[in-house]
Amino acid sequence: MSKISQQTIDAVLQPIGSAKGLPNAAYVDDQVFLHDRDAVLSASWAGIAFGSELPEPGYAKPLNFMGLPLLAVRDKSGEINVFHNVCSHRGMLLVAEEQPIKTVIRCRYHSWAYDLDGALRATPHIGGADKHECAGFNRDGHGLKLVRSALWMDVIFVNLSGDAPSFDEFIAPVVQRWEAFSGAGGLQEVYPSDTGSRLELTVASNWKLPVENYCEAYHVPWVHPGLSEYSPLDQHYNIVDGDDMSGQGTLNYTPTNAAEGVLPAFAAWPADKIKHAEYIALYPNVLLGIQADHAYAILLVPQAADRTLEKLQICYVGEKSAGPEYRECREAVLAAWKGVFVEDVFAVEAMQLGRQSPGFQGGVFTPIMDVPTHHFHAWVARKYQAAID
Numbered sequence: 413m414s415k416i417s418q419q420t421i422d423a424v425l426q427p428i429g430s431a432k433g434l435p436n437a438a439y440v441d442d443q444v445f446l447h448d449r450d451a452v453l454s455a456s457w458a459g460i461a462f463g464s465e466l467p468e469p470g471y472a473k474p475l476n477f478m479g480l481p482l483l484a485v486r487d488k489s490g491e492i493n494v495f496h497n498v499c500s501h502r503g504m505l506l507v508a509e510e511q512p513i514k515t516v517i518r519c520r521y522h523s524w525a526y527d528l529d530g531a532l533r534a535t536p537h538i539g540g541a542d543k544h545e546c547a548g549f550n551r552d553g554h555g556l557k558l559v560r561s562a563l564w565m566d567v568i569f570v571n572l573s574g575d576a577p578s579f580d581e582f583i584a585p586v587v588q589r590w591e592a593f594s595g596a597g598g599l600q601e602v603y604p605s606d607t608g609s610r611l612e613l614t615v616a617s618n619w620k621l622p623v624e625n626y627c628e629a630y631h632v633p634w635v636h637p638g639l640s641e642y643s644p645l646d647q648h649y650n651i652v653d654g655d656d657m658s659g660q661g662t663l664n665y666t667p668t669n670a671a672e673g674v675l676p677a678f679a680a681w682p683a684d685k686i687k688h689a690e691y692i693a694l695y696p697n698v699l700l701g702i703q704a705d706h707a708y709a710i711l712l713v714p715q716a717a718d719r720t721l722e723k724l725q726i727c728y729v730g731e732k733s734a735g736p737e738y739r740e741c742r743e744a745v746l747a748a749w750k751g752v753f754v755e756d757v758f759a760v761e762a763m764q765l766g767r768q769s770p771g772f773q774g775g776v777f778t779p780i781m782d783v784p785t786h787h788f789h790a791w792v793a794r795k796y797q798a799a800i801d
C-alpha cells in the first residue's frame with residue numbers, strides 16, 4: 413500500500429517509548445479506507461450488526477460493509493447466516509430493503525429464487541419459455557456465497573477473508589477475562605430490550621479514532637467531568653490482554669440512578685467488586701463494556717474515511733431484566749451512557765481534523781497512559797505489514 417510506507421509501519425512497531433502513531437493517510441485517505449476493509453477488517457472478525465436487527469425467522473437485512481454488499485438472514489430455525497448480497501446469475505444486488513421473507517429470496521431481475529439457507533431453488537424459464545431447467549446447468553453450484561460468521565452477545569461477527577483463526581479462539585480471551593465477573597456462560601444470558609437498549613451516533617471521524625479514544629482513560633478528567641467525579645483517573649487501570657484487545661477498567665463505576673430501582677446483576681459477580689467495570693476495544697471495530705447489571709457492545713460501522721456510524725446495544729442480565737417492569741432502570745442506564753458517549757464525539761472529530769495537518773506525523777505515545785492505544789496501532793500496523801508480505 414503505497415500510502416502507508418514500510419518506514420511508517422516500522423515506526424509504529426517500535427517499543428512504545430520511541431514509537432510513532434499511524435500516519436495521517438490511515439485516517440483521511442479513501443484508498444487506505446478500502447485497504448482497511450480488505451487487509452484489516454476483512455482479515456479479522458468484524459462486528460457488522462446485532463442479531464436483534466433480524467427480529468424473526470425468515471427476516472433478511474442487507475448490510476453495507478464499507479461498500480461491499482452483505483445480507484444477513486435469520487433462517488427458519490432462528491440461526492443467522494451472512495451471504496454476499498448478490499445474485500449468482502448476473503450479479504444484481506439481491507435484497508435492497510430489509511424485510512421478512514415468506515418463502516424464498518427472489519431476485520428482481522430474472523426471478524431466480526434462493527431459500528433462506530442460500531441454496532438456489534428456482535430458475536424460471538432458464539431453458540427457454542416454460543422450461544425451468546437447462547441441460548448442463550446444475551443449481552447446486554450457484555447458491556448464495558456464504559460468509560463466515562458468528563453470533564456472540566447478540567453481535568453478528570464476520571470474517572470475510574475466511575482464514576482468520578476460529579471465532580472461539582478469537583473471543584476466548586474476552587470470555588475468560590470476564591468470566592471472573594459474569595460467571596461461566598454469563599454473557600450468553602444477557603438480553604437487549606426494545607427500550608433502554610439502543611443508541612446510534614454518526615461521527616465525522618475515521619473508524620480507528622473511536623477505538624483509540626475508547627481504550628484509554630487518560631482523557632476522562634477533561635472530557636467526562638461528571639464521570640470523573642465518581643470514577644477519577646486514579647481509579648482506572650489499563651487492560652492489554654492478548655493480541656486483539658486493549659482497554660481500561662475502573663474500580664468505581666456507579667452511574668445508574670438507584671432511585672429508579674435495581675436491575676438484576678450477574679449472580680457470579682464478586683460482592684467485593686460490585687463497582688468494578690471494564691471497557692475493552694475488541695479489534696477491529698467492537699467496543700465492549702461490562703458492569704454488574706449490564707453489558708454492552710458498540711459496533712463501529714465505517715462509512716467513509718472520515719465518517720463512522722456508532723451503534724450501541726445494551727444487554728441486561730437475565731431475560732426478565734428486558735421486561736416492562738425494568739423499563740425506567742434501563743432508560744436511566746441508557747441515558748447515563750448517552751451522556752458519556754456524546755461527550756466523546758468532539759474529541760474524535762477534532763482528532764480527525766488534526767490528521768489533515770502536515771504538522772502531525774503520527775504523534776507520540778506516553779509510556780504509561782497510552783499503552784492500550786499503542787497496542788491497537790501496533791495491531792493495525794501488523795495487518796498492514798501482513799498485506800505487504
Ligand code: FES
Nearest residue numbers: 499501502519522
Ligand atoms: S441477475 Fe438475478 S436472476 Fe438474473
Ligand SMILES: [Fe+2]
Nearest residue numbers: 625635636756
Ligand atoms: Fe471517553
